Every structure is written in structure tokens, then in C-alpha cells.
Amino acid sequence: MAEKIKILTKKVNVFYGDKKALDNISVEIPDKKVTSLIGPSGCGKSTFIRCLNRMNDTIDICRVEGKIIIDNEDIYSTETDPVLLRAKIGMVFQKPNPFPKSIFENVAYGPKIHGLSNSKDELEELVIKSLKKAGLFDEIKDRINEPGTSLSGGQQQRLCIARAIAISPQIILMDEPCSALDPIATAVIEELIDELAKNYTIVIVTHSMQQAARVSQQTAFFHMGSLIEVGKTDQIFSTPKQKKTQDYITGKIG
Amino acid sequence: MNNKLNKVKISLVKRHNSEKLFRLYGLAGIISAVLFLVIILFSVIGQGQKAFFTTYIKVDVYFDSKIIDPNDEKKEKDIKFANFKKIITSSLNKKFPKITEKKEIRELSSFISSSEEEKLMHFVIDNKDYIGQTKSMWLLASSTIDVIIKNPDMEKISEEDRLISDKQLSWLDQMRSNNELKKIFNKNLFTKADSTEPEQAGIWGSLVGSFLTIFVTLILSFPIAVSAGVFLEELAPKNKFTEFLEVNINNLAAVPSIIFGLLGLAIFLNIMHFPRSAPIVGGMVLALMTLPTIIIATRSSLKSVPPSIREAAIGLGATKFQSVIDHVLPLAIPGIMTGTIIGMSRALGESAPLLMIGMVAFIVDVPSSFLDASTVLPVQIYLWKSTAARGFVELTAAGVIVLLVFLILMNGLAVIIRQKFEKKW
Numbered sequence: 309m310a311e312k313i314k315i316l317t318k319k320v321n322v323f324y325g326d327k328k329a330l331d332n333i334s335v336e337i338p339d340k341k342v343t344s345l346i347g348p349s350g351c352g353k354s355t356f357i358r359c360l361n362r363m364n365d366t367i368d369i370c371r372v373e374g375k376i377i378i379d380n381e382d383i384y385s386t387e388t389d390p391v392l393l394r395a396k397i398g399m400v401f402q403k404p405n406p407f408p409k410s411i412f413e414n415v416a417y418g419p420k421i422h423g424l425s426n427s428k429d430e431l432e433e434l435v436i437k438s439l440k441k442a443g444l445f446d447e448i449k450d451r452i453n454e455p456g457t458s459l460s461g462g463q464q465q466r467l468c469i470a471r472a473i474a475i476s477p478q479i480i481l482m483d484e485p486c487s488a489l490d491p492i493a494t495a496v497i498e499e500l501i502d503e504l505a506k507n508y509t510i511v512i513v514t515h516s517m518q519q520a521a522r523v524s525q526q527t528a529f530f531h532m533g534s535l536i537e538v539g540k541t542d543q544i545f546s547t548p549k550q551k552k553t554q555d556y557i558t559g560k561i562g
Numbered sequence: 563m564n565n566k567l568n569k570v571k572i573s574l575v576k577r578h579n580s581e582k583l584f585r586l587y588g589l590a591g592i593i594s595a596v597l598f599l600v601i602i603l604f605s606v607i608g609q610g611q612k613a614f615f616t617t618y619i620k621v622d623v624y625f626d627s628k629i630i631d632p633n634d635e636k637k638e639k640d641i642k643f644a645n646f647k648k649i650i651t652s653s654l655n656k657k658f659p660k661i662t663e664k665k666e667i668r669e670l671s672s673f674i675s676s677s678e679e680e681k682l683m684h685f686v687i688d689n690k691d692y693i694g695q696t697k698s699m700w701l702l703a704s705s706t707i708d709v710i711i712k713n714p715d716m717e718k719i720s721e722e723d724r725l726i727s728d729k730q731l732s733w734l735d736q737m738r739s740n741n742e743l744k745k746i747f748n749k750n751l752f753t754k755a756d757s758t759e760p761e762q763a764g765i766w767g768s769l770v771g772s773f774l775t776i777f778v779t780l781i782l783s784f785p786i787a788v789s790a791g792v793f794l795e796e797l798a799p800k801n802k803f804t805e806f807l808e809v810n811i812n813n814l815a816a817v818p819s820i821i822f823g824l825l826g827l828a829i830f831l832n833i834m835h836f837p838r839s840a841p842i843v844g845g846m847v848l849a850l851m852t853l854p855t856i857i858i859a860t861r862s863s864l865k866s867v868p869p870s871i872r873e874a875a876i877g878l879g880a881t882k883f884q885s886v887i888d889h890v891l892p893l894a895i896p897g898i899m900t901g902t903i904i905g906m907s908r909a910l911g912e913s914a915p916l917l918m919i920g921m922v923a924f925i926v927d928v929p930s931s932f933l934d935a936s937t938v939l940p941v942q943i944y945l946w947k948s949t950a951a952r953g954f955v956e957l958t959a960a961g962v963i964v965l966l967v968f969l970i971l972m973n974g975l976a977v978i979i980r981q982k983f984e985k986k987w
Binding site for chain 2: 361366395408422475
């Protein structure tokens with residue numbers, strides 16, 4: 309089965325000042341699948357995911373070399389506007405970070421700045437649709453005008469997912485979305501990821517190997533800034549080719 | 563094991579003691595601060611409250627037609643040039659018919675403020691029927707008499723050291739026993755500008771001057787400083803040049819205010835030829851002085867907004883500018899407002915730079931525009947403090963009270979704004 313490739317990276321090197329954070333990363337990320345990035349703390353997986361929507365641009369000392377191609381377009385070429393790029397890539401962060409505004413305003417912000425809806429009704433419809441997709445609507449439908457910060461941690465994270473999908477992205481990046489959540493909230497988010505994978509390409513950074521095994525179809529293992537191994541999730545966890553991968557998933561390193 | 567616990571116990575005594583000592587220091591510091599504050603407030607309010615009231619003397623004014631209307635035509639021109647000092651003096655003389663000596667009559671006429679002559683003139687112009695009649699009126703006492711009434715201790719000191727003679731004192735006593743003296747609210751204080759006579763001087767002129775000046779300061783410094791702060795903190799690239807700017811802005815905040823006054827004198831007055839003593843120039847000078855304060859406040863409150871908010875907006879495809887305007891700046895508003903009001907309070911209490919641009923002039927009119935010559939509250943206080951006449955002592959203290967009230971109001975406003983805009987996340 310030939311998979312459609314959504315994101316392709318070629319020999320990506322990332323530097324923070326003089327320090328090399330990522331070394332020669334080449335990887336293919338399939339369309340409408342979940343790809344998880346695993347590895348010990350400081351291995352560069354978060355740096356890598358932040359390269360995919362050029363979030364690293366906001367860090368002055370960060371420098372990216374190599375090519376990252378999304379839909380046949382090199383996103384680090386001078387013609388690419390990072391704002392346009394981020395409009396088609398949603399991102400969910402480690403710590404839930406809703407704006408200190410109402411739930412409605414949180415979800416409506418993205419469509420508003422991009423001018424995605426032509427009328428108030430259309431915007432309202434879009435917000436409700438996004439909240440439904442994020443599995444949050446039924447829980448909060450009576451308090452849509454209450455501050456987003458009044459929700460529980462898990463609900464806040466789903467609000468952030470709703471906010472990300474409101475701009476109809478093709479790709480959703482998740483940087484350890486469950487690390488601040490309890491197991492029950494985590495389970496809800498994982499279910500949601502399964503559901504979202506039907507329509508979106510998802511890249512998720514996770515600390516938990518179990519989570520990677522549960523939610524993803526492809527797994528990439530990072531160690532010390534290098535990509536050690538990438539493959540089908542089943543294969544990585546059952547028959548890893550590299551010794552380091554074996555050591556990590558069996559708990560010898562990391 | 564026991565040995566170790568003993569060691570801990572011994573060191574524990576020391577540790578607890580040092581904490582106790584520190585608490586004691588703190589408490590002593592606070593108590594002495596409060597003590598000094600109470601002493602200052604007590605002396606200022608004790609002096610100042612006297613200026614809020616002023617003495618009036620009841621006089622049966624005889625509007626002598628021979629003086630006011632010698633031609634019997636009731637012409638306004640005649641009335642305007644009539645000698646009302648004579649009217650007051652002769653009316654007073656009726657109270658004390660025994661006084662005939664010229665010197666004594668002069669002493670008697672000094673009981674009434676010279677401003678009452680004009681008041682009587684206007685009264686007669688409006689009520690021409692009173693010419694030739696007698697009317698019982700309350701007239702403003704001169705500041706000398708006012709000071710004696712307000713400070714009864716002065717009656718006991720010897721004649722040479724006192725402001726009035728024994729005879730004058732005996733007349734005053736007579737008026738007092740006839741219930742011809744009263745103290746009422748000093749309207750002049752809140753309606754008039756400066757004057758050479760303490761009983762006619764008011765702070766309204768300098769209050770309006772202060773208000774106009776602060777308004778110019780706010781209008782100029784707030785938008786410029788907030789934009790500069792946002793630009794430097796959020797949008798400008800971090801390089802040697804912006805670092806250099808940052809160091810300089812921090813240094814500017816510590817520059818003595820009189821330097822800004824000299825700058826204003828050199829540039830606004832000598833090169834740009836703005837009018838001297840005008841609130842617009844004062845406001846510009848104080849705006850220069852306030853800019854660094856607000857810039858620093860803006861930057862530090864922008865810094866305290868969690869980076870996750872920025873990332874959330876950027877991640878959604880907002881431009882850097884949108885993320886700042888829509889999310890970061892609103893969260894920084896309480897801090898910016900607090901900084902601004904602190905800067906404004908400082909500007910309100912500032913006198914040194916305004917001396918440089920001539921806002922220290924003696925101005926008897928209440929300013930009506932930004933270009934009129936005017937003075938400000940702290941400078942007015944300084945002017946009164948350096949005036950010799952006895953009545954200005956109370957006025958000085960009253961000016962301090964008004965200034966303090968204003969500062970407290972502004973700081974109260976800062977607290978309210980802070981609470982109103984503060985959002986929790």
C-alpha cells in the first residue's frame with residue numbers, strides 16, 4: 309500500500325546559537341495518519357515538531373538548515389509566509405493555554421483573524437462544529453460565554469484542540485498534549501486523536517510509550533538530537549531494528 | 563544519631579533567633595515610618611485647616627453720597643472712581659467714635675481687606691438705591707487680623723513682636739464681644755489664583771494649571787511610551803542596538819528632573835519659541851520625564867504575560883502584531899496603567915523642571931488655555947513658602963493638603979483600574 313506523504317524532511321539540522329539540537333533528520337510523515345515522536349527528555353522531539361510550523365522562528369537564536377516539504381512546498385523557502393503556513397497547521401501545546409476570554413471567543417479567534425466566516429451565524433456554526441469535533445460541546449454548551457480558563461485541565465486541552473481545528477487545518481501538531489492531564493482526561497484525548505486521524509494528519513510528541521503505541525500508526529524514536537529509528541508503530545515496539553530503540557522501549561535508557 | 567539531632571537543635575536556636583531579629587527590624591522600620599507620617603500629617607493638617615476658614619467683620623456701611631455720587635447723577639463712572647476706602651474707614655470709625663487721630667484711623671482701616679473696596683463698588687453699581695443709605699454687611703478681614711484670630715496665642719506676646727498694636731487688639735476685643743466677627747469657609751482659596759494679600763490668594767489658579775499640565779503630559783507620554791514599550795519588547799529584533807536603547811531608557815528614568823527642565827528651556831523655549839510659563843510646555847517637559855517610567859512599566863508588564871498566550875496566538879496563524887494587540891497587550895494593561903498613574907503622580911508633584919521654563923511666575927489670573935501663563939500646585943506651595951507675610955504659612959499648608967488629596971485620589975484610581983482590568987487564568 310503506497311501511502312501518501314504529507315510532510316517530508318530532508319537533512320534537517322537545527323541550532324540554538326552554537327549548540328546543535330537536531331542532527332540530519334530525514335523522515336516521511338504519511339497523510340491522515342498519526343505519527344508519534346518518542347524519546348527521552350531533551351532529545352529534540354519538541355524542537356522537531358516546532359520546525360514543522362516554523363514556531364521556532366519566534367526564538368531569535370534558533371537556526372534551521374535542510375528542507376521541510378509540506379505538499380510539495382519547501383516551508384523554509386523565502387517565498388513561504390509562516391503566517392499562511394500556520395493557518396493550515398494547527399498546534400496543541402503541552403500546557404493547556406486557552407486565552408483568558410470566553411470559550412466562544414477562544415474558538416472564534418482563529419476564523420476571525422483569517423476571515424473564514426462571512427457572517428455572525430456562520431461563525432457561530434463553525435465554533436459549535438469545532439467544539440463538537442473536539443468532543444467538548446455537550447459538556448459546555450450552557451456556558452459557552454464563560455471564560456475558557458474556568459474549565460478543567462482536560463476540558464481546556466480539548467478547547468485548545470477545538471480552537472486548532474476551527475481554522476480547518478490539514479495537519480495538527482501536538483506537543484505532549486496529555487502530560488499535564490490525569491489518566492481519565494488522557495483517555496478522552498486519545499479517543500479524540502483516533503477520531504481526528506480520519507480527517508487530519510497528526511504529529512504527536514509524547515513521553516509515554518504506551519500512548520504512542522495506543523494512538524499512532526507510525527513512530528519515530530529520537531535520541532540526543534538524532535533520529536534513531538522510524539517505522540510502523542507495531543514494528544518499532546515489537547521488533548526494533550536498532551539497539552538504542554530496544555534499550556529505550558525496554559526501559560534501559562531514558 | 564542522637565549526636566546529629568543535638569547539632570540540629572543547637573543550630574535551630576540560632577536560626578529561629580535570626581528570624582525573630584529580622585521580624586523586629588521590619589517592625590521597627592514600619593513603626594518609625596508610620597510615626598513620621600503621622601507627625602507630618604498632623605502638622606500639615608493642623609496648619610492647613612486654618613486656611614480653609616477666614617474672618618469676616620460686621621460693618622454698618624454708610625454709602626456716603628458725598629463720596630460716591632458728588633454730582634447727584636448716579637453715573638457709573640463716578641461710582642467707579644469713588645474713594646471706597648474712605649467709605650469703609652468712616653463706617654468703621656462709627657463703631658469707635660472716640661478715634662480721631664489720623665494714625666489711629668489708619669490702623670483701624672487696616673482691619674478690612676483692600677479687596678472689599680472693589681466689592682463695595684460693584685455692589686453700589688448694582689444697587690444704586692443704597693447711595694446715601696446704611697447697610698449692615700460682613701466684610702473680609704485683612705490677613706493680619708485673620709492671623710491674630712486664628713492664632714490666639716499671639717495676643718499674649720509683647721506689642722513689638724505682635725502684628726498689631728495694643729489699641730488694635732482692644733478694638734478687636736470690642737468687636738468680638740459685640741459678636742461682630744465670624745469665621746466662614748474661605749471661598750477665595752478655591753476660586754482665586756495667587757495674590758500678594760494672603761486673604762485674597764487662592765490655589766484654584768495653580769490647580770487648573772496643574773490639571774492642564776498633567777493633561778498634556780498624559781496625552782503626549784501615554785501613547786508614545788506604550789508604543790515604544792510594545793515595539794522594544796515584542797517587535798524589535800534583539801541586538802546590540804536595542805540593548806543599547808534599553809540601557810539608555812533605564813538611565814533616563816533616573817535622570818534628575820531638573821535636567822529635563824533645562825532641556826525644555828533650551829529646545830521648547832529658545833529654539834521652538836513656545837510661550838514661557840505655559841502649561842503646554844510644562845506638559846511637554848513632564849512628558850519627557852514620564853516617558854521612561856511608562857516604557858519600563860509597559861515592558862515589564864508585557865514580560866510578565868505568560869509566553870504560552872503568545873504561542874497560542876502565533877500557532878493559530880496570528881501575526882506577531884496580532885498576537886500582541888489581541889492577547890498580550892490586554893493582559894498587560896493593569897500593569898501599564900499602574901505604571902502610568904505612578905508616573906503621572908510623580909509629574910503632578912514635580913516642581914524643579916517647571917521652574918526652568920518659567921512656571922514659577924507670580925500669576926494672578928486663573929489660566930484658561932494651554933498657552934496661558936500659569937503655575938502648578940507644587941510650585942505655588944514653593945512660592946508661598948518663600949513669601950514673608952504671616953498669612954501665607956497657613957496657605958502653604960493648605961496647598962500641601964490639596965496636593966496630597968490629589969495624589970491619594972490618583973493612587974486610588976490606580977488601584978481601582980488594576981482590579982477592574984485584572985484577569986485570572
